Amino acid sequence: MKQRGHGGITGLLRMMRGRYRLLAMAVISGVLAQGGTLACMAISGWIVGIAVSGETALLPRACCWLVVLVLFTAAVRWWQAWVSHDLAFALIEKLQMAIFDGLERSAPDSASGQRLGDLATVATADAELMERFYAHTLADYVGAIVVPLAALIALWQLDPLLACVLLPFLLLVATVPAWLARRAALQGQQMMHEQGHLNADTAEFIHGQRELAALGQSAAFMQRLLKRSRRVGSMQQRYGSRSGLEFAVVDALSAGALLALIAAASTLLHAGSLSPLWLPLVLVLGVGALLPIVDVTQTASQLGELRAGAARIMRIVDYPARVKDSGSAPSPERHDLAFSAVWFGYAAQRPVLQGLSATIQPGEIVALAGRSGAGKSTLVHLLLRFYDVDDGGAITLGGTDIRSMSLTALRQLISWVPQEVYLFNGTVADNIRLGRPDASTQQIEEAAKMAQAHGFISALADGYDSDCGDRGSRFSGGQRQRIAIARALLTGAPVLILDEASASLDNENEQAFHRALSQLREKRTVLLIAHRPATLRQADRILLLENGVIAENGTHDALLASGGKYAALIKKVAAD
Numbered sequence: 390m391k392q393r394g395h396g397g398i399t400g401l402l403r404m405m406r407g408r409y410r411l412l413a414m415a416v417i418s419g420v421l422a423q424g425g426t427l428a429c430m431a432i433s434g435w436i437v438g439i440a441v442s443g444e445t446a447l448l449p450r451a452c453c454w455l456v457v458l459v460l461f462t463a464a465v466r467w468w469q470a471w472v473s474h475d476l477a478f479a480l481i482e483k484l485q486m487a488i489f490d491g492l493e494r495s496a497p498d499s500a501s502g503q504r505l506g507d508l509a510t511v512a513t514a515d516a517e518l519m520e521r522f523y524a525h526t527l528a529d530y531v532g533a534i535v536v537p538l539a540a541l542i543a544l545w546q547l548d549p550l551l552a553c554v555l556l557p558f559l560l561l562v563a564t565v566p567a568w569l570a571r572r573a574a575l576q577g578q579q580m581m582h583e584q585g586h587l588n589a590d591t592a593e594f595i596h597g598q599r600e601l602a603a604l605g606q607s608a609a610f611m612q613r614l615l616k617r618s619r620r621v622g623s624m625q626q627r628y629g630s631r632s633g634l635e636f637a638v639v640d641a642l643s644a645g646a647l648l649a650l651i652a653a654a655s656t657l658l659h660a661g662s663l664s665p666l667w668l669p670l671v672l673v674l675g676v677g678a679l680l681p682i683v684d685v686t687q688t689a690s691q692l693g694e695l696r697a698g699a700a701r702i703m704r705i706v707d708y709p710a711r712v713k714d715s716g717s718a719p720s721p722e723r724h725d726l727a728f729s730a731v732w733f734g735y736a737a738q739r740p741v742l743q744g745l746s747a748t749i750q751p752g753e754i755v756a757l758a759g760r761s762g763a764g765k766s767t768l769v770h771l772l773l774r775f776y777d778v779d780d781g782g783a784i785t786l787g788g789t790d791i792r793s794m795s796l797t798a799l800r801q802l803i804s805w806v807p808q809e810v811y812l813f814n815g816t817v818a819d820n821i822r823l824g825r826p827d828a829s830t831q832q833i834e835e836a837a838k839m840a841q842a843h844g845f846i847s848a849l850a851d852g853y854d855s856d857c858g859d860r861g862s863r864f865s866g867g868q869r870q871r872i873a874i875a876r877a878l879l880t881g882a883p884v885l886i887l888d889e890a891s892a893s894l895d896n897e898n899e900q901a902f903h904r905a906l907s908q909l910r911e912k913r914t915v916l917l918i919a920h921r922p923a924t925l926r927q928a929d930r931i932l933l934l935e936n937g938v939i940a941e942n943g944t945h946d947a948l949l950a951s952g953g954k955y956a957a958l959i960k961k962v963a964a965d
């Protein structure tokens with residue numbers, strides 16, 4: 390699916406909408422703080438001048454000014470720190486919410502082709518990197534214009550020559566990051582791209598450790614990680630040396646600026662047009678004009694990284710919504726399902742579903758059968774509205790087109806146990822109550838009993854309070870499936886979808902699963918995707934999906950007896 394352009398920095402600015410007051414305060418406080426520092430430095434220079442020239446009558450007034458300005462600057466710095474970080478954290482929170490929204494919209498595609506570890510980096514590290522932008526960059530840029538301008542005006546007042554000597558240096562220093570801007574952007578982009586891959590590989594190494602060890606590939610994978618890590622290291626080195634070059638040029642130009650200013654001031658001093666009283670002030674104003682610009686060039690030297698991070702974030706934030714969530718039809722009372730002339734294909738591929746029609750009555754258990762890749766899971770994804778059917782077709786629930794309901798309302802009516810069950814790292818009870826956080830212990834146990842999971846859960850030392858481990862690693866595939874079924878049943882949704890829920894079960898577990906299924910008979914509308922004949926036999930009716938349509942429809946026994954495509958499929962499964 391096509392995405393809008395990823396203007397990284399403009400995207401970051403877009404996030405500021407609605408926070409302009411806080412932004413204005415951050416900029417004003419930043420400029421006042423820099424201005425205060427410059428004024429303190431200027432007064433100090435003046436005091437030194439007074440001391441050197443012996444005009445001590447001015448000293449008390451100058452000291453009073455210094456005290457007032459020091460207090461003012463301290464107060465403004467405190468205000469700036471408070472406001473700018475308040476702004477930054479508010480915006481980062483907004484940004485992170487937008488990232489999570491984007492990730493949710495991109496499911497089940499695994500966001501725009503990016504890998505899991507990479508996405509985690511975007512949602513955490515990249516988002517945090519933006520703190521620098523929101524808290525400092527903007528105010529610093531405004532300060533880098535206002536403060537040097539004030540210093541130049543003060544120098545002009547002392548003697549126009551001083552301002553004229555300093556100005557070209559200020560302009561040169563300010564442009565240094567632009568000299569290598571393109572290279573900085575490219576380096577930043579490459580570095581973050583490679584870092585993202587390294588994070589994703591590391592996450593994969595951790596998750597796939599057992600498979601790698603069993604296949605004797607741990608060392609090879611580690612070598613791959615090491616290679617990537619070295620590549621990131623050398624990119625960071627190149628990035629660092631470019632930044633270092635910029636710093637060196639900025640330092641050299643700054644030193645040149647001060648030397649030129651000293652030379653000009655000395656000339657004016659000898660010509661008698663500048664009093665020695667002002668000499669320290671001239672130097673201080675020169676330094677004060679340079680400092681904010683030097684600060685900005687240092688931030689700007691990291692702009693490549695910032696821009697690349699912002700672009701990665703905006704790619705997710707701007708991920709287009711796959712389906713429109715604008716329906717508001719009331720939830721239907723009946724829970725029969727009807728698929729009418731459903732066409733659907735992924736992107737440019739040949740349509741997976743080609744005018745499929747079928748109905749499922751309330752309380753019926755219907756099994757969807759078909760060879761691998763026939764489109765069974767796709768049909769379920771359409772029912773859950775991860776995608777919408779192509780124009781012309783429709784899916785209705787209780788007579789209501791599912792597109793006319795809100796996604797939340799629709800998904801409250803459907804519980805789904807996917808092929809790959811995900812258990813969170815928490816207790817068994819917490820995992821079961823995921824879709825209904827207020828469920829009581831008794832309700833959790835009832836659901837587990839119905840899902841035939843109560844037996845093995847209560848045999849655990851801590852029962853329902855036992856930890857599931859990372860991704861439910863302490864349980865077998867079949868046990869994970871039954872915990873997931875309990876989770877789905879607890880929501881009380883009237884429609885239940887079980888996608889290959891019995892695929893990884895052994896004989897004993899499969900029988901438990903069938904008992905669970907028979908408990909649901911007439912209580913829920915159940916759509917079951919299955920391959921195993923024993924499971925298919927549990928269904929009231931079988932729909933055989935082939936070439937994008939329902940090719941056969943009937944009970945297991947009737948379809949077997951007819952000796953058609955279903956019978957052939959079962960024969961093939963038995964032979965395998």
Ligand SMILES: Nc1ncnc2c1ncn2[C@@H]1O[C@H](COP(=O)(O)OP(=O)(O)OP(=O)(O)O)[C@@H](O)[C@H]1O
Binds near residue numbers: 741
């Ligand atoms: N997200 C996707 N993007 C592109 N193509 C996809 C996507 N998901 C599935 N497909 C393709 O659509 C077709 C149907 O896939 P689907 O997963 O619905 O089949 P299935 O009948 O559930 O298969 P299985 O029994 O192996 O789970 C396959 O050719 C598959 O490659």
